[in-house]
Amino acid sequence: MTNIDQSVSSSADRAPIPPFALVLTASIGVIGSNSLALGPIAPQVSLSLGTGVPAVMTASAAFGLGTAASAVFLGRLIDRHGPRRMLAAALLLLAGALAASAAAPALPLLVAAQLVVGIATGIALPAIYTLASVIAPAGRESETIGLVLTGWTLSMVAGVPLSAAIADYAGWRAVYLVVAGAALTACAAVRRAAVRQAAAGHATSPLAALGVPGATPLLIACAAFMAAFYGVYAFIGDHLHGGLGLPLSANGPVAASYGLGFGCAAFLDRLIDRVGAARLLPLIFLCVAGVYIAMSAASGSYPALLAVVFLWGLANHFGLNVLIMRLTALDPARRGAIMGLNSGVTYLALFVGTLGFGAVYATDFYILPMAAAGLMLAAAFSASRAPRHSSTQ
Numbered sequence: 153m154t155n156i157d158q159s160v161s162s163s164a165d166r167a168p169i170p171p172f173a174l175v176l177t178a179s180i181g182v183i184g185s186n187s188l189a190l191g192p193i194a195p196q197v198s199l200s201l202g203t204g205v206p207a208v209m210t211a212s213a214a215f216g217l218g219t220a221a222s223a224v225f226l227g228r229l230i231d232r233h234g235p236r237r238m239l240a241a242a243l244l245l246l247a248g249a250l251a252a253s254a255a256a257p258a259l260p261l262l263v264a265a266q267l268v269v270g271i272a273t274g275i276a277l278p279a280i281y282t283l284a285s286v287i288a289p290a291g292r293e294s295e296t297i298g299l300v301l302t303g304w305t306l307s308m309v310a311g312v313p314l315s316a317a318i319a320d321y322a323g324w325r326a327v328y329l330v331v332a333g334a335a336l337t338a339c340a341a342v343r344r345a346a347v348r349q350a351a352a353g354h355a356t357s358p359l360a361a362l363g364v365p366g367a368t369p370l371l372i373a374c375a376a377f378m379a380a381f382y383g384v385y386a387f388i389g390d391h392l393h394g395g396l397g398l399p400l401s402a403n404g405p406v407a408a409s410y411g412l413g414f415g416c417a418a419f420l421d422r423l424i425d426r427v428g429a430a431r432l433l434p435l436i437f438l439c440v441a442g443v444y445i446a447m448s449a450a451s452g453s454y455p456a457l458l459a460v461v462f463l464w465g466l467a468n469h470f471g472l473n474v475l476i477m478r479l480t481a482l483d484p485a486r487r488g489a490i491m492g493l494n495s496g497v498t499y500l501a502l503f504v505g506t507l508g509f510g511a512v513y514a515t516d517f518y519i520l521p522m523a524a525a526g527l528m529l530a531a532a533f534s535a536s537r538a539p540r541h542s543s544t545q
Contacts, residue, residue, distance in 0.1 A: 177303040390513075
C-alpha cells in the first residue's frame with residue numbers, strides 16, 4: 153500500500169459517523185417498542201376490551217402483515233421520493249396510528265389501527281436502512297449500520313420493561329400514547345437534521361428489484377435467517393415456564409441477555425469493514441448455526457441458556473448488519489425497493505417461522521434450535537451464491 157493509500161485509509165477511519173445516525177437509532181427504537189409492546193400488556197388490553205388474549209394478539213398479526221405488504225409494495229417509493237422524506241412521512245403516520253391504537257374502544261378498531269402502524273413501519277424500516285447506508289462514511293459502513301441497529305437493543309432492553317411499567321401505573325392506552333409522542337419527536341428530528349440527501353429517482357417494481365444480481369439469494373438467506381430467529385424466540389419463554397418450571401419473570405433476563413449481546417456487538421462492527429461483508433456473511437451464518445446447536449445442548453439449564461442467548465444476540469447482530477450491507481450495496485438506484493423486499497421477507501418469515509416452529513414445538517424445545525441450525529446452513533449456502541460487489545468485498 154502506498155503512502156497516499158494509507159493516508160486515504162486513515163482519513164476514512166477517522167471520519168466521524170454523522171449524528172443523524174442516532175436519530176435513525178431512536179427511530180428503530182420507537183418501531184421496536186411498538187412491535188414488542190403488545191405481548192406484555194395483552195392481558196390488560198383483553199380485560200379492558202372484554203375479549204381474550206389470543207384475540208388481542210390478532211392485532212400483532214395485523215401489524216406484521218401490514219408491515220410485510222407495505223414494505224414490498226410501497227418500499228419502492230423510497231427510490232422515487234427519497235428516503236428522508238419517506239421516513240418523515242412514515243413516522244408521522246406511525247404517530248397517528250399509535251394514537252388511534254390508544255383510543256380504540258373495541259378490538260376491531262385496535263386491529264385496524266395496528267394494521268396502519270404496520271403500513272407505516274413497512275415504509276420506515278427500509279427508509280432507515282437506506283439512509284444508514286447513504287450517510288455512512290467511507291470505510292465505516294458497518295459501524296454506522298451497527299449503530300443504527302442498536303435501536304432494536306433499546307426497544308428490547310428498555311422499551312419492553314418501560315411499557316410494562318407504564319401499563320401498570322397508567323394503563324395500556326398510555327403505552328401507545330407515549331410511543332406516539334416518541335414517534336412525533338423522531339419525525340421532527342428527521343425533518344430538521346442536517347444530513348446528506350440521497351438522490352431521488354424512479355420507483356422500481358418489486359419484481360424488477362428481484363432481478364438485481366444477488367438480490368434473490370440474499371433474500372432467501374434473509375428468509376431462513378429470520379424464520380430461525382422468530383421460530384425459536386417465540387417459544388423460548390414457554391419453554392422456561394413449562395419445560396423448566398420457572399416463573400414468567402424469567403423471560404426478562406433472557407430478553408435482556410439477548411439485547412445486551414446484540415448491542416455489545418456494535419463495538420466490534422469495525423472489523424467487518426476491514427475484512428469485507430461478502431466474505432464474512434456465509435461464515436457469520438455458520439456461526440449462528442453453531443449458536444443454535446449450543447442452545448439445544450443448553451436447553452435444560454437456565455444459566456447456560458442465558459449465556460448462549462447472549463451469544464445469540466451477538467451473532468445475530470453481525471448477521472443482520474452484514475446482510476443489510478450486502479443488500480444495500482447491490483444497486484444504489486434501487487435500494488428502497490430492495491430494502492422493502494428485505495423487510496417484507498422478514499415479516500413474512502415471522503409469520504411462517506412462528507407457525508412452522510409451533511408445529512415442531514409440540515414435541516420438545518431442544519428440537520427447535522436444531523431446526524434453526526438447519527435453516528442457518530441453508531442461509532449460509534444461499535449467501536455464498538450471491539455475486540460479490542466491489543463495495544462489499
